[in-house]
Amino acid sequence: MIIRTAVAGDAAAIAAVILPTIRDGTTYALDSEMSEADALAYWLSPDKHTFVLEDDGAIRGTYFLRANQAGRGRHVCNCGYMTSAAATGRGFARRMCEHSLDFARAQGFRAMQFNFVVSTNTRAVRLWQSLGFAIVGRLPGAFAHPTEGDVDALVMYQRL
């Protein structure tokens, strides 16, 4: 398993990872009907560092890291992680998050913030907590869950 910077030739493999999660619509506040081109434009936008996780020669996960704010808020970074459905339960999200924390420190970021963790995504919440993140905010009813109605979203944060 390796984690490396994404390159242009990874686009199709990245799309195969992120589109099912976007279409599912239960964990990210993204337009679930967005085109593949728009999804890739979002995930690979110039303000982001984007990485892929390869295992057995195939891309199984991807994440991005960017500054969460500009100006005097730019010392805090933000990340998004997605793993292919076929590869869940193998610790890939954890590996990507650990990689992102190391990369963020190396880049000089002083904190990492997740702006919008859907509260019903309890596996993710527990994973981020086990990696040092605290719940520092709760947004009441901020996510219109497709089956559970309006549920809270969490803001999670850790200093680096």
Add this chain to the structure above:
Amino acid sequence: MIIRTAVAGDAAAIAAVILPTIRDGTTYALDSEMSEADALAYWLSPDKHTFVLEDDGAIRGTYFLRANQAGRGRHVCNCGYMTSAAATGRGFARRMCEHSLDFARAQGFRAMQFNFVVSTNTRAVRLWQSLGFAIVGRLPGAFAHPTEGDVDALVMYQRL
């Protein structure tokens, strides 16, 4: 005093309101050195509704409203408000916020969220609280204040 939708011809007057606040750098996490063109591109970007407040024939304040997230988070809006330094203390920020709450309800938004209220901006915090916002999150040291060092930023929220 009227509040109306911004039009292209307002650009110079809007710049005169927002650039001093951006240059000051103590209340918004924006690049304080950004060009006037970049500042206007940000404030008037296509994802935003932008308004101006006119008093005695001059633009004294401006605000934007946008969806804070996409997809299943798009029922929550976000706003930014700026008043010209010469017009502070006259209730214009309050009037703009009241206008934005009415506009948001009319547009069908179900909540309003401020992502990054600098905690040392106590006048703003108190104003938003008086208008119904609660502090729902605290981001430790997320703003590198130019004179006070790293200070917390607040997430404020109200259902509509």
